[in-house]
Amino acid sequence: MNDTQGLYRLIYRFYRTQIEGGQYQSGEPLPAALEISEIFDVSFSTARKALQALKNDGYIELSPGRTGTVCWNGKCGLNRSELYDRINAVADMYAAMNYFLPPSLSLGARYLDHEGQAKLALIIDEIENNNSGAIFEFTAFFIRLLGNPVLLHLICELDNFVYAAFSGGDVHLLIKNNKHPWTERIPAKLFYDIVNAAGAADYARTDALFHQLIDSCNKDMNIYLDSVGLENATGKIPFRWQVYMEQERHLYSAAVDLLYRINTGEFSGRWLPPIPELAASMGLSEITVRRTIKLLNSIGVTETVKRKGTRIYGSERARRAVKIDVGLFKSRFVSGLSLLHILAITIEDVSYEAFPSFTEDCVKELTDAIENDARRGMEFFTLGAAIAIICKSSKNTVIKEIYSQIKGRLVWLYPLRLIEIQGIVLDVFPRLSSDMAVSLREGRRRDFSRQLSELMTNVFFVAQSALLQLGIKEAAKLRLPSND
Template sequence: MEKSSGLYLLVYDFYEARIRFGFYRYGDCLPSISHICDTFHLGRATVRAALALLETDGYIDNRERRAARVVYEADHGRYAENAWDYYMPRKDGLGEMREAGRLLIRPLWEAGARRWDRNRWEFYCRNLSGILPGDPPPSMELHLLALMELDNQLFLNLYWEVLRYIRMPSLVDRGKMKSPITPDTIREGLDSGDVVAWMNRAVRDVYVPLEEGLFSFIHRETAVRGAEEIESIPFQWNIYRNRPQMRYTLASILIRKILYGVYPVGSYLPSLPELAERYGASLTTVRRTLALLEEMGVTESFQGKGTLVCMKRKRLDLEKSEIREGLRLHRESLQFLRLTIRGVALFTLERASVGKRAALEGKLRGMLEQGNSYHCFEIMLMFIREECPLAMVQECYARIAELVAWGYPFARLLLPEGELGNAYALRVERMADCLCREEFEGFCNQWTALLEQEEEKISELGAQAGGC
């Protein structure tokens, strides 16, 4: 079984790290399949796939109707070596994870948790009583449950990818695994009047000691081993799609190239072989991509002439799985931006130079003069990718930019003919004015309002398609 992107890798990585770092040792048993399913909110087939891969890689003996037993043998030195090999290349990414998590993860989980009433919190309190010493921390359980409230696969996916990257609880000895998050302390939080704020403090109390312990380990090992030149491994957001074919990524790339004038409306795209070579795709993938773009009114193919960029308003067949998938991804990306843009934009603007902020204002005003106000999404996402000092934020907003590009054909469908160019002009003008006056809060307010408006439109379109 290959280690390709899939949810089973969340379980695999969790237990692989615990075994390789010495949390579980030779002869120990892992929890039952049913317990792992409940802990990670995943199906039995997914958990079985993870255990099968752990067995293939020599970590466990996985027998039918018996708990999986650890067969990996190592001494203390080997465990330390394993931890060093994993964490040292990732120390830069882990060093910014607390701040990046505050900007990207906390707004998402808070939005879900604030939907719970006291009865729901009490229900989850009772569930926490079944957590075992080797399980993920209770904070992870509550985060996952809160994110599930929002019905957004991107949110869950991002959180899973963060968990796979950090693996920090794996360095803690079993006898020291204690958490301030228990049924009793959650009830204290409920009585405090703002349980979400209380949970944020509790999560910080869990995470900060883990982070300090990790960097203490890195500094200690560095003193012993000496400084080494090790290539850094940054956080990467691998989005699991229902259909992970290259054509969806290539379609997004081509739409963005068209918006930027690389392939202007009225021109022809390069030939199929040229596109295949330029973007590292097969001819079959290119053909399928162009067929998808034609379905969306982005291009039109002519026998013997090539593929014309037309960007015409076209009634989309919302029953087609490819269109529904693009619509879902676009809706979820808008919701992600709506919940995170305020914190991310403020953080970035406050750290960008005066010249960079002036350049952003100039681009916004330039769009108004050219009648291209719909470029505002791409312009803002590019500004954050280039100016935010946090690599994780850059990575996440780069992935979101790919998904937001799917919205262009949908926007054409939702607006009257000829109105797309100035559809966002009023908001863009207000944004530019706020930047001119250095009113960053006002700038973020305009962005939040625009994203709320767009998300509502796309959600209504998704409802017409039977829910996306």
């Protein structure tokens, strides 16, 4: 068993179940840490961590130089160490919100109308009545104005993560902290000021007030976290986000994956590998791979020659005769555009956070991607490399998780590169990429973040225009101010 982060919890749960089931009686010793490490094939420190978690929850007594002795009386069972681990991870989540929420809320405020102001007044009434859930409703209201259900789902998942951390049924926490942490020190006037500033179209003030709100929530949360005894936390339970999608359609996913691999030069020569080899590398059946190739043949990317194999033509030939099956691709296109929308909103602040951690290798990787884009004629490798480097460099586990999920799904939009998009001027991309390369080399953090954000925003508008030209009206629901 590999010694990975969080593995100690599996060992903890195993022995907790054994103790609660009566296999170990009060006063009986558990195996020593060294023995546990051998049983589960983990490091000694992981075994010790599991024993410490059992001690924290009142299942065993643990003394230096002695094995753990069961002391469970059948009544504790609060699973407090997992609760502490969840709460410990909330700190990362609140830190990440400094980079996600303010820009999202500020952009949403630009679409606030009189009817929306009236609804927000009712929500603020609930906040004044100490309804902490109304604070979430206040922020979610502005998120909804951007028309992005994936972004709203993300914010809901983050809120659920906090709820799970504080709903472990630990009586100790409920008694020790009898006041809700989020509403204690945030004045209702701040919420009224936000609505008034947005209603007056004073967006600079609105942005500053949203930052003040998030900072207040962070301070409140940090005070609360300090009070719950996080010295008992043995680790962190990281935030996990799964981008919601309908059931996978393997033919579509395989076609996009294969198209991406073809156009990024993964296959040497002008022929695809044999069907069995492709099936093994893609984790699909040979029948699915054959159907995938048939789809690529139909749009002109490849051509299957009898007794020889499948010849690669690439995207240039495909552009002259492409016929995209909108029905097959529509749901992925819309979801991919929603993810681009999230990047366009958040990447300036997120890249600013990650920039100080860029290594020399990261700088070289991104510079090479920019040069590749210049040579190939706007393949957008720059954006893929930038997102990958942010995932690698960010110190925040929540940012890493969210951007990793997005990065793995942007391939859904890849077939759009086969479309000739009408009425779009693309000369901004070489200039932005060149400016980014200079800012990166000179260490100009703010300039780099702004240029990357502008590039991402332009990519979003190009993709949105492509979907609208395909007749996908849902693309128009996603809002960015410069698109109005």
